[in-house]
Amino acid sequence: MRTRAAVLYEIEKPEPYATSQPLVIEEVELDPPGPGEVLVEIVGAGLCHSDLSAINGSIPRYLPMILGHEASGIVREIGPGVKDLQQDDHVVFSFVPSCGHCLYCAIGRPALCENGSRTNMAGTLLSGDVRFHKPDSQRILHYLGVSAFSQYTVVAQESLIKIEKSVPLDKAALFGCAVLTGVGAVINTARVAPGEPVAIFGLGGVGLSALMGARLAGASPIIAVDVLPAKFALAKRLGADFTLNANEVDPIVAIRDITGGGVEYAFEAVGNARVLTQAYRATRSGGKTISIGIPHPKQQLELQAISLVALEKAVLGSFMGSAVPRRDIPRLINLYLAGKLPVDELLSPAIMLEEINTGFDRLAQGSAIRQLLHFS
Template sequence: MTVTEAAVVESGGAPFTLSQVELAEPQAGEVLVRMVAAGLCHTDLGVASGGLPFPLPGVLGHEGAGVVEEVGAGVTRVKPGDQVLLSFTSCGACRNCRDGHPAYCATWLPDNLIGGRRADGSATITRDGEPLGGHFFGQSSFARMAVVDERSLVKVSPDAPLELLAPLGCGVQTGAGAVWNVLKPRPGSSVVVLGAGAVGLSAVMAAALTPATTIIAVDKVASRLDLAVQLGATHVVDVTTEDLVAAVAEITGAGADGVVETTGSVAVLRQGVDALAARGTAVVIGAPPFGTEVALDVNAMLAGKQVVGLTLGDSETQTLIPALVELVRTGRMPLARLVQEYSFADIQQAVADVSAGTTIKPVLRF
């Protein structure tokens, strides 16, 4: 058993507070990782608010980066001393996993988002002998040490800057995957990104690496729209002063070929679908509370429009994340423009800053 410090959410709507916890020994297929950094994502905030049925008190965190300390039986991808990035987990055996789509694993929801335990029901984290919600995305990386599923790990080079690369595990690969794995822009395509937060700006950077010639960033914060232009957007729409659908129609002439919706607002999603050209595709990333519905104009959909839901960029992590690492390393994806670092002890300040919109992507340093 390993004793470590973790940021615990006691109940829905409670703050993150530092507490001593105990970690179970790594089982077969698990790894003990000493955390170096962890990104703070809106999914963490949604669960902490009580908006998703994760068992609390619990330990969240799903954009971890660290160093392997110990490996369980059967682990072959990594060894002690390796630097790793952490992402979601998956079973590896179902049809979607076998087909290279582990983000749609048959056991994705319980294993990553709502279960709080291993697949066998055992706890990875306890406090004073009482189980806590853990195993979040196979990692629960808001702790100085974490028991992590091997399938959540991506090995990186010994000199990789973990503080910078931590967000690749969720937010960055989600935005990039929406563009590269779903929209797949053709020469001359138009891409509209709704929301210029970490996921949206990752989509802008990814679109800038494709043959798309029109990349439109949409937000209500002028400073974020300015940053979007610096990261590759060719146009911006400030929805505090412009009508989204009319502005996209004017810029593109016929509507958007692709839309990436990151805000989680059903009103924004509806506008995004309305802004599509015939045969255009809207990718839904932003997640409102469970059970939320959106109304669509059925006759407008008959023009060949598609609406596609997306989890984690439909990423095969062992392929996509190393590619993202190389793009960041060579400066072609300037991720540092989004990142603000915080001490782990200042996690609640990071929450406040990202909630207020003053920070785009907080990264906790241990």
């Protein structure tokens, strides 16, 4: 079959992307699902900084490729051997397809699945196959096993989590990355307890989701840090007790003043080693710094090494919110339906496929939080 898609052929094109057009809108060929695979029609796809990192070259990828990893959709066809899914099911995508039998899957850490990570890096499905191609048979690679910037996509069944049809399907896309990653970092990685002070550096979709997670956990106070004060009103609505403009104040000094020595947990959701150092220095003795954002591979982290021992401080990585997607996505959706996670607040105006390059301009400028891509 043919499907409309946004294809990345070349990285590091200059901004504005509305002019340079790094994502090319065209029809591509999509093969039917193979064994253990599923054809899904995309209903909602979020524009995320991880996609932007592929466009601007911060995280190099093999090309050509169809990006998009935060998504929801409807099952249209199942391949041989697919279990627990059937036509017309509503699904949210997991951007790490967990194989279920590697070491990390066996110990309950599917976000680190060895086979899923390997095939994600290669741009293939979990089987090693590629289902997108041009009419001349040139392969077009998959992004994180999802490729949601195509109206239809084929994925491994391990990339899908079935959800109830009563859930608003386009909004459900956010639970596949922003909410799972941000809330998961608080609940799964840090395990914040009620009354513990928290700081969140970076108020994009993931950082604001971490803020919601901190409020859900009962953290106090919650301090939100960014360089764009336009985001502070939203941060306050989502539960921030204090907001700090890092261009106007030293966030380390300000956080120590507010808390009497530093926070118990600092979350870095920018993807910048310098900001990660700030977050580390804003924690108190015994505090933990959780790195959520994805920095450029060439960035190096500089810390006072003795503080790790003498102050018993720690730095933790949190990938995909240290989540078990099949467990956590339904739980988070239930919290949303119960009014305890105001995910709708993250939504910026939706866009159509033809507007996708302009959408990434808005994301790069920080003028949008989460834009949902629609195909009709």
